[in-house]
Amino acid sequence: MKIETITPEGYEHVAKCEDPESGLRAVISIHDTTLGPALGGLRMWKYASWDEAIFDVLRLSKGMTFKSAVADTGLGGGKSVIIGDHRTGKSEKLFRAMGKFVDSLGGRYITAEDVGTSVEDMVHVRKETKCVTGLPKSMGSSGDPSPWTALGTYRGIKACMEEVFGTRDLSGRTVAIQGCGHVATYLARHLAEGGAELLLADIVADKAQALAEETGGKVIDPAEILSVECDILAPCALGAIVNDETLPDFRCKIIAGAANNILLREEHGQRLKEADILYAPDYVINAGGIINVSIEVEGEYDEERSRAKVENIYHALKRVFEISKAENISTNEASNRLARERLSRGREPAAN
Ligand code: NAD
Numbered sequence: 001m002k003i004e005t006i007t008p009e010g011y012e013h014v015a016k017c018e019d020p021e022s023g024l025r026a027v028i029s030i031h032d033t034t035l036g037p038a039l040g041g042l043r044m045w046k047y048a049s050w051d052e053a054i055f056d057v058l059r060l061s062k063g064m065t066f067k068s069a070v071a072d073t074g075l076g077g078g079k080s081v082i083i084g085d086h087r088t089g090k091s092e093k094l095f096r097a098m099g100k101f102v103d104s105l106g107g108r109y110i111t112a113e114d115v116g117t118s119v120e121d122m123v124h125v126r127k128e129t130k131c132v133t134g135l136p137k138s139m140g141s142s143g144d145p146s147p148w149t150a151l152g153t154y155r156g157i158k159a160c161m162e163e164v165f166g167t168r169d170l171s172g173r174t175v176a177i178q179g180c181g182h183v184a185t186y187l188a189r190h191l192a193e194g195g196a197e198l199l200l201a202d203i204v205a206d207k208a209q210a211l212a213e214e215t216g217g218k219v220i221d222p223a224e225i226l227s228v229e230c231d232i233l234a235p236c237a238l239g240a241i242v243n244d245e246t247l248p249d250f251r252c253k254i255i256a257g258a259a260n261n262i263l264l265r266e267e268h269g270q271r272l273k274e275a276d277i278l279y280a281p282d283y284v285i286n287a288g289g290i291i292n293v294s295i296e297v298e299g300e301y302d303e304e305r306s307r308a309k310v311e312n313i314y315h316a317l318k319r320v321f322e323i324s325k326a327e328n329i330s331t332n333e334a335s336n337r338l339a340r341e342r343l344s345r346g347r348e349p350a351a352n
Helices: 050-071 092-103 119-126 146-165 182-193 205-215 267-274 288-298 303-311 313-327 331-347
Strands: 002-005 013-019 024-032 042-045 076-083 174-178 197-201 232-235
Touching: 013 050, 013 092, 024 050, 024 092, 042 050, 042 119, 050 076, 050 288, 050 313, 050 331, 076 092, 092 119, 146 182, 146 232, 146 288, 146 303, 146 313, 174 182, 182 197, 182 205, 197 205, 267 331, 288 303, 303 313, 313 331
Parallel strands: 042 076, 174 197, 174 232
Antiparallel strands: 002 013, 013 024, 024 076
16 A cells, blocks of 8 residues: 655645555545544545546545534544545445555544445445444444434524524425435425425436425426525535526525535625525535534534534524624625634634
């Protein structure tokens, strides 16, 4: 196994690993451990080159630093990627080699599942390192993050409601959900219970249909979901759905969903503000999963403690909205500011 350090400026430690025996080609990026050990998932993707993989892992690990700082998880930001096809390239050997690579960092980086990896893969990683979360519940772990991400998103939607409509009551409000996958399913249940009317779209028509039947919602063509008239648009599928093309067509008052990287560029947050659409910054509202994992990292996993902390996303968003209003800046800029403040406070020497 050959491990090479390639840390660029602005990062704490970045290393690439090549292991011909298992076929592992991977990169781990530790962006910042000011607030705690760097935690972030392991992505397996068919990157065309090392450069592409490194670009992605650097971007993702920095995002994790900001997400954990605002969510107050006591964790830093990191991420890792394996270059390979997650449908054909997986083996126990590969993930055990990855486990050794993670272990070589001595606890500064903790991994978890992400796009292209699963709970079973993490079980193999665990055979070589303790620095892994997202294991099965039967192993004392925190289990599937999706219900927690959904709970946090639901609480975040309530904070948005209060901000825009002066009430948290969802009865009679329309929520359009793009994507009816893991997180959206749990979110739709919360929203339906809260009295919201749901408009649901998925490129896999059966998924939207099944969720509509369960929640009393209405199926919408995926091509129309972003421009449908509604109170709240909840993107729960892809990133970059707020862009130059989609912006003029939004007919909602709030954009608040679980998807990552909702804005194509940061400036699109300012454009939403100008259009009088309240945007819940993605990494603030979708932090439920990482918060749940952070409880596991603290020590023995405690579901009630996790619930209380995930529900606090409501207050985190309220704080973001306060900053946004006080400084007259977009909500995404406000959350970035909050993250930077917490990081610089973390860097200050402790007072005696
Ligand atoms: P998922 O794969 O279970 O669900 C995504 C759904 O979106 C799928 O059903 C897919 O068919 C659908 N979809 C894809 N493109 C679409 C389109 N153009 N229009 C309509 N539907 C489309 O994923 P998930 O775990 O539910 O995650 C959803 C989003 O939330 C992702 O962006 C993910 O990165 C983000 N997120 C998830 C978690 C988590 O805990 N799972 C945590 C943080 C962020």
